[in-house]
Amino acid sequence: MHVKYLIIGAGPTGLGAAHRLRELGEQSFAVLEREGHPGGLAASFRDTQGFTWDFGGHVLFSHYDYFDRLTDELLDGEYYEHERESWVRVAGTWVPYPFQNNIRHLPPALRWKCVQGLLPGNRPEPGPGVRPADFGQWIDTVFGPGIAEVFMRPYNYKVWATPPERMGYSWIGERVSLVALEKVLENILLEQDDVAWGPNNTFRFPKKGGTGAIFQALARRVEKHVQYGQAVTRVFAREHRAVTDQGLELEYDVLLNTGPLDLLVRRWLDRPDADMVEAAAQLAHNSVHVTGLGVDGLGTDPRHMGEDTRCWMYFPDTQIPFYRMTNFHHYSPQNTAHPGSQRALMCETATSEHKKEDLDSLSERVVRGLQRADLLDRGEKKRIVSRFEISREYGYPVPTLERDNALETIQPRLESLDIYSRGRFGGWKYEVGNMDHSVMQGVEWAQRMLEERKETTYTLSS
Incomplete structure (x- = not known):
């Protein structure tokens, strides 16, 4: 089988590219997704107790009119709008974010x-x-x-x-x-707070289905082009051919990779140049582990004993394993099994070769961390009705000192082979790795291919 454009990954970037190709009238393209569902790191999951979880604290805000129009269409009014209320826990007290202000x-x-x-x-x-x-x-x-x-x-x-x-x-x-x-x-x-800083001081969130609902809807627009359960294992760049773990072979004119760039160069690419492999070895990432706790009862905000309206909280305390906790039930009551009577506490913990964690005990240590931060009363442990855990080896692309030089080596060489690598891990630039950035990287790539327009979101100049 031959297509003009082959896309690896049905996450935000891959789906953004596929959707824009279709909008511009192109039909000769295929998307290969290793998982059985779309969304990538922006997928959502429903646990056995009926709680919905994201992989981390995603919120919907944008720097782009195109992205705004697209998500308006996909959500069709079925979303909540929130003002960001985020806090930092330090020395037993709550400090509004940004901490330094x-x-x-x-x-x-x-x-x-x-x-x-x-x-x-x-x-x-x-x-x-x-x-x-x-x-x-x-x-x-x-x-x-x-x-x-x-x-x-x-x-x-x-x-x-x-x-x-x-x-x-x-x-x-x-x-x-x-x-x-x-x-x-x-x-x-003057005893005043300064909390309005940042691009996400207001955000939207789907009423049902978590963040993944956005990409489920986007995937339906290009569903005839997407094949799930097809993990690319080999890319023969000089032959313009890719092979999956299921034995599927596809020939292409141009390849868009949205999977991890280091895997593309070091594992999938046939006969990569030695300097590309050396550069790819310089790309670093952490791993992220999400622990979701579904709790009966709404609880109260210990600051005023009323409803807890906080969106998410940051934790520099080394005695607490997670770096961020999100009141996921606040984003949407439908993220719980029984809306209006339960909480969904979503905690994120990072690991790497520099920072190890005992994952077997992580869930219990998360509970103790929530208790230490006064987010879970001592007696509330028995009211935990759901424990959800999910880990991803690739969590954040780390902007190391070597990153920019590595990308300057790898990306031009790939493009000379008609391979483009974009997205949170395909492009390996955290600063343009939010959902809107990621979708627009795919959109702009498609426009470059079909209309020769310049990409503005993903560039190699910092």
């Missing part, structure tokens, strides 16, 4: 420690005109030793599972709120 909520000694680190002369400087050498040095320089120690360093190690000295910082952009001493002091003295 709201340190007035800290106990006095910690508050002073953070302010003192921001004072002139207290922030370490790499030297006149010298840029920080790595993410760790950038944290210390921008936030000072206080905020670095109390939040930025421990939290980032938990989420990336990578020492910050091994990471670059060109990815940051709108991902991290910077800090100004004057604004911090103003917030402290």
Whole structure:
């Protein structure tokens, strides 16, 4: 069988590409998906007790008119709209996110420690005109030793599972709120919160089916082109041919890979150049483990003993295994088996070669972590009616110091073979790895193929 365009993966990028090809009138394309369902890391799962879970805390917000129009069509009004309410748990108290803008909520000694680190002369400087050498040095320089120690360093190690000295910082952009001493002091003295920062301060969420409902709907638009349960195991680039674990062979003119770039180069690609293989070995990632707890009863917010309206929370505390917990029932009551009478607490824990976790005991340690953070009363353990666990080896593409050079080596060489690699792990750029970015990487690739338009979301220049 021959197609003009072969797409590996039916996640956001692959489906975005397939949908745009179809919109532009192209019919000679196929999508091969290893799993039995679409969505990739944006898929959702229904457990045996009737709770719906995402793989992590996805929220729907956008930088693109095209993506907005598309999701409007796919959701057809069946969504909730939320204002972001996110918090950081530090020293037994809750600090509004972004942490660095709201340190007035800290106990006095910690508050002073953070302010003192921001004072002139207290922030370490790499030297006149010298840029920080790595993410760790950038944290210390921008936030000072206080905020670095109390939040930025421990939290980032938990989420990336990578020492910050091994990471670059060109990815940051709108991902991290910077800090100004004057604004911090103003917030402290005027007792005001600064919580509106960021592109996701309002977001939408499907009423039913979790985030995966969006991509189930998108997949239906191109369903005749998608084959599930077909994991690509070999790509013969010079012959323009791919083979799956089920024995399916497809010839193509152009290949779009949305699977992990390192696997494409090191496992699937036939006779890759040695420098490509060496570069792919420099690409690092963490693994993420989601623990979902379904709990009878709505509970209360310990801050005011009313309904808990918090969306998600961050945890730099090393005694708590997860880096983030999402009140998934708040996103949609239909994420629980009995809407309006249950909670769905979704916790994310990261691991890597640098940060190990005992996964056999993780569920119990998550429960203890929730109790430590006052998110689960001691007596509520017996009201846990569902425990859901799912792990993915590829969780976050880590922006290491070597990443950009590796991509500069790999991507042009692949394109010379009529292979394009895009998406969260296909492109390996976390800074353009949200759902909207990922869909638009596929859309823009399709437009490049059929209309010779320039891609703007995925570029090799940082």
